Amino acid sequence: MQPSQDLTRQRIRSIDLLRGIIMIIMALDHVRDFFHQPAMITDPLNLDTTTPPIFFTRVITHFCAPVFVFLSGLSAYLVGLRKTKAELGHFLLKRGIWLIFVEIVIMSFVLTFNPNYNFILLGVIWAIGWSMIILGLLVRGSYALVLIVGFIIFVGHNILDYVQLPDGKVSFVFWRTLLTSPGTLLPVGGNHFFLVGYAILPWAAIMFLGYAMGKLYAKEFDPIRRRKILWQIGLGLITLFLLLRLPNLYGDPNKWETQSTTIYSVLSFFRVTKYPVSLQYACMTLGPALIFLAVSENWNNRFTRFATVYGSVPFFYYVVHFFLIHLVCMAVFFATGHSMAEAVDPNSLFVFRPVKFGFPLWIVYLFWMGIVLALYLPCKWYSDYKRRNRYWWLSYL
Incomplete structure (x- = not known):
């Protein structure tokens, strides 16, 4: 009996490890938004204005959202092992509604520090919330239904790149x-706006496939077979990405082109579309993630224990890291001689982050490392608290 329990802990550890690593990397992109001087005026993926270090800093964080959403679906399956279909569906429905509320009410303020809520960004938490609501309906059917719907949307939604609807219509x-x-x-009223940053269904498809992958982590599933399947699917996704990307066949509206130098040609090749998430983007990011799950199952060292702390409390980390980044930004804003009169810039969405504020990229990396390290003890405390307690509300946080 004991070996089975140990293996279960190892499986969960590998999932938390991957989640923790992508949470750490995710903070880099958000720190860049607040502290990199050109972040408000240039696109880090614009080949005409970017540099390889800036491009890399953005592209490495491309792994975060799809892996985060995928693992949310996988975790939903594991939660369902302890519930009936109806109970799981009800739980996902309530958690999805809660996440949408968090995105609109809590995250909008944390991001902008604007109590008037003039600008509300509907980002990854919004997409996860709606994905959970839809998944909560599908799981009342069958496992096959979730897998088939997820696969069809995942592979086929880029067909809609070729379909145009009349602008301005409700449809x-x-x-x-x-x-x-x-x-x-x-626009909502005269001075309030919603920005839908994440189209719902392409992200929902990633969650559905994560849910389907959860079957590999059932207690009775052979671990050797699981790792083999993870390897096969991971390599398959990477291969599919290359087969589609090299000839610019299908799966991304942003075609790559040969540039004036080899390095910029490589940058063009990996400049895939995140908004909305394309098939090529999803294959490029999820393929390596699945291989990582396969090889990391038995890893246990100082770094894995460090990263797993963040991965065990993803929602807590997500909310608190944004709040901390914005607080530090506010402190640095005043420390560098800016006044309250400069706090609100009409060209910036974030209070205390004017367009002309910021630092070189190497300083951004220092801020990133400081933010991540500062969150370690709070995350460890909360992880230990969740492990010691079984209050119902902890499953929503």
């Missing part, structure tokens, strides 16, 4: 919000 807004939005700005 156009609905279509973009669900499937094709690179960022839809929705």
